[in-house]
Amino acid sequence: MPESTLVEAVNLALARAMQDDPNVIVLGEDVGVNGGVFRATVGLQQRFGPERVIDMPLSELLISGACVGMAAQGLKPVGEIQFMGFLYPCIDQLVNHASRLRKRTQGRLSCPMVLRTPHGAGIRAPEHHSEATEAMLAHIPGLRVVMASSPERAYGLLLAAIRDPDPVVFLEPTRIYRAAKGRVEDDGEALPLDVAFVLREGPDVTLISWGAVVRETVAAAEELAADGIDAEVIDLATLKPYDEETVLASVSKTGRCVIVHEAARTGGVGAEIAALIAERALLSLLAPVVRVTGYDAIIPLQRLEQYYMPSVGRIAAAARKVYHFS
Amino acid sequence: MTETLSGDEQFPVIARFEIRRRAYLAPDGTGLRRLPSFAFDIALLVSFYRAMVLARAFDLKAVSLQRTGRLGTYAVALGQEAVGVGIASAMREEDVLLPSYRDSAAQLWRGVKMEEILLYWGGDERGNRSSGPAHDFPHCIPVGSQAPHAAGVAYAFKFRKQPRVAVCLFGDGATSKGDLWEAMNFAGVHKLPVVFVANNNQWAISVPLKLQTACETLAQKAIAAGFAGEQVDGNDVIAVRAAAEEAIAAARSGEGPRFIEAITYRLGDHTTADDAGRYRTPEEVQRRWKEEPIARLRTYLVSQKAWGKAEEEQLVSECQERIDAAAERYLTEAPRAPETMFDHLYAELPKVYASQRDELKGGSNA
Numbered sequence: 263m264p265e266s267t268l269v270e271a272v273n274l275a276l277a278r279a280m281q282d283d284p285n286v287i288v289l290g291e292d293v294g295v296n297g298g299v300f301r302a303t304v305g306l307q308q309r310f311g312p313e314r315v316i317d318m319p320l321s322e323l324l325i326s327g328a329c330v331g332m333a334a335q336g337l338k339p340v341g342e343i344q345f346m347g348f349l350y351p352c353i354d355q356l357v358n359h360a361s362r363l364r365k366r367t368q369g370r371l372s373c374p375m376v377l378r379t380p381h382g383a384g385i386r387a388p389e390h391h392s393e394a395t396e397a398m399l400a401h402i403p404g405l406r407v408v409m410a411s412s413p414e415r416a417y418g419l420l421l422a423a424i425r426d427p428d429p430v431v432f433l434e435p436t437r438i439y440r441a442a443k444g445r446v447e448d449d450g451e452a453l454p455l456d457v458a459f460v461l462r463e464g465p466d467v468t469l470i471s472w473g474a475v476v477r478e479t480v481a482a483a484e485e486l487a488a489d490g491i492d493a494e495v496i497d498l499a500t501l502k503p504y505d506e507e508t509v510l511a512s513v514s515k516t517g518r519c520v521i522v523h524e525a526a527r528t529g530g531v532g533a534e535i536a537a538l539i540a541e542r543a544l545l546s547l548l549a550p551v552v553r554v555t556g557y558d559a560i561i562p563l564q565r566l567e568q569y570y571m572p573s574v575g576r577i578a579a580a581a582r583k584v585y586h587f588s
Numbered sequence: 589m590t591e592t593l594s595g596d597e598q599f600p601v602i603a604r605f606e607i608r609r610r611a612y613l614a615p616d617g618t619g620l621r622r623l624p625s626f627a628f629d630i631a632l633l634v635s636f637y638r639a640m641v642l643a644r645a646f647d648l649k650a651v652s653l654q655r656t657g658r659l660g661t662y663a664v665a666l667g668q669e670a671v672g673v674g675i676a677s678a679m680r681e682e683d684v685l686l687p688s689y690r691d692s693a694a695q696l697w698r699g700v701k702m703e704e705i706l707l708y709w710g711g712d713e714r715g716n717r718s719s720g721p722a723h724d725f726p727h728c729i730p731v732g733s734q735a736p737h738a739a740g741v742a743y744a745f746k747f748r749k750q751p752r753v754a755v756c757l758f759g760d761g762a763t764s765k766g767d768l769w770e771a772m773n774f775a776g777v778h779k780l781p782v783v784f785v786a787n788n789n790q791w792a793i794s795v796p797l798k799l800q801t802a803c804e805t806l807a808q809k810a811i812a813a814g815f816a817g818e819q820v821d822g823n824d825v826i827a828v829r830a831a832a833e834e835a836i837a838a839a840r841s842g843e844g845p846r847f848i849e850a851i852t853y854r855l856g857d858h859t860t861a862d863d864a865g866r867y868r869t870p871e872e873v874q875r876r877w878k879e880e881p882i883a884r885l886r887t888y889l890v891s892q893k894a895w896g897k898a899e900e901e902q903l904v905s906e907c908q909e910r911i912d913a914a915a916e917r918y919l920t921e922a923p924r925a926p927e928t929m930f931d932h933l934y935a936e937l938p939k940v941y942a943s944q945r946d947e948l949k950g951g952s953n954a
Contacts, residue, residue: 287747312749313747316743318774319770319773319774319777321766321770321773321774323736323766323767324736324768324770324771324773324774326736327733327735327736327739327740327767327770327771328734328736328737328739328740328743328771328774329740329743330737330740331736331737331738331739331740331742331743331744331745332740332741333740334723334725334737334740334741335723335740335741335744335745336744337744337747339740351766354733354735354767355733355804356732358729358733359733359734359737360732364932364933364935365713365931365932366713366716366726367711367713367715367716367718367932368714368717368718368931368932369717369931369932370716370717370718371725371726372935375920380662403933404933404934406934425935425936428934428935456938456939456940484666503938503940503941504940505940506940514705530779567728581784587887588750
């Protein structure tokens with residue numbers, strides 16, 4: 263089996279979903295002939311036709327809103343927003359419609375749509391192309407927010423998102439679109455949503471992360487192992503609703519927790535997890551829960567962006583501090 | 589069209605447009621021109637009349653329930669009944685209606701029950717389960733944001749080669765929003781089977797049309813999206829129905845979208861939470877009462893000897909009876925348990941939220 267990059271895994275999942283289910287429609291800007299700005303949809307229009315792979319007018323609100331209408335009619339639209347910084351016109355549709363169509367019609371209509379978008383910094387892109395604002399989405403009841411951190415999980419989670427009967431925002435870590443490689447078996451097997459993945463087991467400290475920085479988190483765990491600190495690494499994967507039990511079970515075991523995310527600190531998903539631990543696992547804790555996150559600064563342009571994101575060094579330092587806390 | 593940019597006529601004109609205004613009945617109920625063929629079916633016109641009278645009486649009841657603390661905020665359609673009835677009556681069951689919050693008249697025609705509308709505005713989502721066509725959208729509250737849904741629904745029809753049409757109702761205020769433009773633009777590109785209907789009632793809460801747009805008409809906005817728009821006298825149910833019939837037929841036969849601007853006037857407040865006396869004069873409203881749709885059609889029906897005092901009295905009492913019975917069913921609807929707020933949140937409630945639902949079950953949190 264050849265290796266696939268994360269973006270190739272996304273493409274494989276889209277193709278598989280479209281092949282399995284004639285109701286799956288891909289729509290977005292440049293997704294057709296051009297195959298998407300990151301090539302996530304490459305080849306799909308040639309294979310499935312322009313009616314199923316729609317080059318949309320340049321309008322993000324429309325992409326999300328048209329998804330709602332299509333989904334209510336029983337199609338399974340998968341919209342693409344080119345960068346997370348262009349997703350904000352979709353917020354009205356996500357909050358006021360997609361997430362609540364089932365609820366406000368008491369199940370008469372539903373909204374099985376997926377909105378995919380690249381997430382995060384690190385590709386030296388122009389302004390507005392490096393956003394990591396998943397927390398605002400994770401705050402919306404009725405929505406699912408999923409983020410892949412490896413080709414295998416991108417494939418399985420995207421298939422699950424498309425098959426899910428409710429709206430899902432699917433975040434794809436831009437920085438590792440091509441850097442992450444793995445053996446993805448195109449077997450149509452979905453991974454479970456709402457479940458966190460334990461990537462590395464260890465008794466000493468729990469490291470929780472999602473998206474591109476899962477890679478730095480794993481690297482930090484390896485560095486810590488060399489020092490004799492055996493860390494457990496959890497990829498949260500689904501941020502809404504998230505897998506509380508896996509988090510609590512791990513923290514109950516280790517008593518120490520570092521939460522790592524690229525997004526700004528205040529009001530981030532990390533704050534939610536820290537609050538959960540405080541509410542439900544306080545007496546297991548042997549040290550304060552520490553967050554290693556993007557700063558509460560606007561993500562800087564490319565000359566400084568590497569200083570913004572959590573590095574292996576910052577993560578390992580935080581883990582050591584937590585580990586050595588008396 | 590609105591402005592000449594240059595006096596220089598050496599450059600060729602490369603685009604022109606025109607907008608026509610359709611009307612058959614004058615405000616005094618007399619005919620302006622030969623009526624469309626459906627209007628010779630006098631029983632059909634009587635059914636329009638009955639539906640408009642029912643819608644208005646229902647609105648009055650809703651306001652009275654609100655004023656006595658038995659209903660939440662409600663948006664009346666006073667004076668705009670012809671739009672709802674004219675449009676909805678031109679639709680087929682399998683078409684999809686995407687209404688705004690002021691479109692009870694259209695919803696009632698589509699089979700939504702009065703007690704369901706009351707139940708929703710009385711604070712219970714079960715009202716939106718609706719006895720109307722199961723594929724119809726519930727009324728949309730964030731202005732104009734249902735327009736992209738209409739485009740998506742219409743895309744699904746075209747994709748599946750179904751001869752069905754999406755009909756999107758909204759007010760003049762919605763024409764200022766990007767949502768509508770973006771949906772119309774997409775519908776134009778793909779010739780989608782969708783009809784956009786602007787109920788131009790002249791006011792978006794307190795903001796008059798002239799502060800909404802510098803265009804002579806709202807219908808001309810369709811031109812920029814590449815399809816036809818027309819204006820109709822929205823107080824003339826025959827004109828609304830005729831325009832809707834043509835637009836829906838065109839959309840159904842693959843000719844693409846249409847836009848209808850129905851000129852009406854919001855005779856009532858924006859909602860029961862509004863006081864229109866703050867921003868418009870009683871004289872203006874009084875003047876507009878002379879154009880309202882119900883008296884106009886009644887005058888015409890009487891002139892055709894299709895309606896009289898006896899029929900009117902019977903209709904009024906019949907409406908009252910139906911409305912009172914519906915209100916009674918609404919008022920006696922059993923309340924729901926608090927934990928039902930988690931019903932239909934997802935197809936299956938994620939297990940992490942079960943404890944929050946269970947907290948409500950105890951009832952000790954209130």
